[in-house]
Amino acid sequence: MLDYRALTALAAVIQHQGFDRAAQALHLSQSAISQRIKQLEGRIGQPLILRQSPPQATALGLRLITHLETVLHLESDLNLPLETDARIHARIAINHDSLATWFSEALGRITEDIDVDLITADQDAGIELMKRGEVMACLCAEGKAVNGGRVDRLGTMRYRAYASRDFLMRHHLLESFDRLYQAPCLVFNRDDRLQHRFLQQLGQAEPINLVHCPSSEGFVQLAASGCGFGMIPEIQAALSVQVGSLIDLAPETFIDVPLYWHSWRSSGQAMKQLRASVIKTAHRWLRQDR
Amino acid sequence: MLDYRALTALAAVIQHQGFDRAAQALHLSQSAISQRIKQLEGRIGQPLILRQSPPQATALGLRLITHLETVLHLESDLNLPLETDARIHARIAINHDSLATWFSEALGRITEDIDVDLITADQDAGIELMKRGEVMACLCAEGKAVNGGRVDRLGTMRYRAYASRDFLMRHHLLESFDRLYQAPCLVFNRDDRLQHRFLQQLGQAEPINLVHCPSSEGFVQLAASGCGFGMIPEIQAALSVQVGSLIDLAPETFIDVPLYWHSWRSSGQAMKQLRASVIKTAHRWLRQDR
Known part of the structure; x- marks a missing residue:
């Protein structure tokens, strides 16, 4: 032993x-x-x-x-x-946008009983931490359970392309966005291909002019300040859209990212409660249609 | 050559x-x-x-x-x-909270001319990237210029301790927060001592129950969801305070963090414009009293 x-x-x-x-x-x-x-x-x-x-x-x-x-x-x-x-600790890997939006609601009162270490990881990097046993749970886009783990589908997060009105006017994109790929494009980091996929869906070339911003809130701020266009979770953009600081570029075109909760089969009561709370909260915030 | x-x-x-x-x-x-x-x-x-x-x-x-x-x-x-x-690139190191709040406004239209790579770094880590010549500019809490560089004081960001009403009630902190150190305490990462310093100012012991959240927006969300109390820039908390989801625990007690802009003496026109824009925007958002 x-x-x-x-x-x-x-x-x-x-x-x-x-x-x-x-x-x-x-x-x-x-x-x-x-x-x-x-x-x-x-x-x-x-x-x-x-x-x-x-x-x-x-x-x-x-x-x-x-x-x-x-x-x-x-x-x-x-x-x-x-x-x-x-005190008991729980290290949990979570993708940036979930942490910036709905996840805190799921965490709720568990922080009274245990110390929580949240680790932000890209949608695909989190599962590697889980595979290596470095975290007790993981919220990411990988749907396949790891050895000894279980996985729950939480729903999908819908990303839409947003920019400010000022930005669209300056780049002559208000009437037609045929040349959107030439305008400054926000990307979270070098692994973030959401914007590339969006432009592809519109039949356009890859973005030329990139602005890297590895902060979820910074990303929204840059879009609202007219520094570029970028894919933002619709639940995160809702308020900015309502007050007019962000505009949905192409309401018919979006990207859905499925999200999953990974946990270990043998874990304590606290982690089991967290799993139930995450599933319940996710059902309120994420799209459930498949 | x-x-x-x-x-x-x-x-x-x-x-x-x-x-x-x-x-x-x-x-x-x-x-x-x-x-x-x-x-x-x-x-x-x-x-x-x-x-x-x-x-x-x-x-x-x-x-x-x-x-x-x-x-x-x-x-x-x-x-x-x-x-x-x-295309020209500019790698810029910036502390998380500035990126989550006012910095995007300073960046403005520079993204049309150059590709910007923002790198989030702790207030103290950014200057190391600057010293090693890995970035073209840096926004951080270090006031001493690096070799070959210049430094501009931007003002101070005021941090206050916030929590939700629900959290304060549950922990019997509404009338007296003598035992605040025993309640779940949000910290950004292991280098974040703001909460420790705040408790010290109140004459209390170090926090016992920690919740690590390395995301600026996630941090605010956790506080509003009642997962803990934490130090948040007052400009970031303003809206949540207005709608009642966050409460300023101790209006008389706060921590001011000075912020500085580091740039190289020989740099192009674009970086010079950015410097002027950062200084101007900072004067609108940061406290200027010394």
Whole structure:
């Protein structure tokens, strides 16, 4: 069996960002912390931590920390009358646009019981964190369950192309957007192909003039400020459309992105409640037609 | 002198995320691209690119690409009657909250002339990118100019502690927030100490129950959904306060974060215009009292 005292030391060093602070938190000496981790690394034959400032967990180290968290979740469900200082953590990967829109409602009161670490990841990157066991749950566009995991379809998020009226006028796009591909095009990052797919649907070439903005709210702001056009979730654009700062370029043309919730089959009560809450909230915010 | 054909090849491989697509874009063979970069690496004696999928620039590679962009900016100012396919890029590091709030207004029409790559970086991480020459400008909390660079003070962003009414009621914080440190506390990431500093100002202990949310808009949503309390720029919270979804916990207690614009002394006209626009817009949105 794994040495859970060593795992606890490992998790503390990462959480508190240092051997000294981990030692304080666990009421141990720094050398005890250091030794436990070294022994575990010796047994496993791989480094679990990069000794830099602040210390970083290796991929395997992260996997072990997630495993420790799962065990703590399960322990907590036993409701044993034990005194414990340790708070339970849950690392959750989530795509940017869900976090910027509806997800907080699903999270609700779970934050009272456990510490939540949200990790923003692209629609396709989140599932890799899940596969490597680095997170306890993942909200992403991948529909296939990972080994030992379960997957729930949440619905689809509809993206539409938006820009400001000022932008459309300046680029002579109000009457015809045949040359939209020549206008400044907002993209989230180098993996974001939504705008390319939209232009393709309109039968146009790839965008020439790109503006990269890796922030969900920044993206909406740039569109409203006339810096470019971009694909935005309709639920995120709704208010801006209502007040007239964004215009839907092509109401007939949109891109639907399916979203899924990945979780582990064996997880604690808190994660099961979160799953139910995510499914329920998603049904209110996401499109359910297939 | 540097081989600018090799630099152009290097930049194209990174921009188009592959040797094949770079070759297409530059109308060259893939081996020509590859050879040019190898020769440059041979001369410099260091790798400029990590040959993985997609290829990544090394730190030195990024510095050279930024240098190439600066040269292109300066060339473009010469207004020579040259045919060119190449669009000018500007990589800019910016802190999350500025991007989520006022920065888009400053960017304005510059996106018509150049391609902008915004890179979100913590208030303190941005300046490191600037020092390493990986970006052409940087908006951050560091007030000291880097070598060869200039710095402009933009004003201060005021952060206040906000939470939802529901959250305050549940935690019995409406009448006295003596025990605020025990309630779920939102933090942006492990470097975010704003909440700790706020609690310290109130004479309280460090927060116990943390919720990490590395998204500016997600942060506001979590606060409004009652998942925790957190420090939010007052200009970002204004609307939520007006509609009653957020409450200012302690109107007398706040944290002011100064913001600065870093740019290079020798840069093109476009970057000079951007600097003027950033300073002007900042004066409208940020506090100017010292």
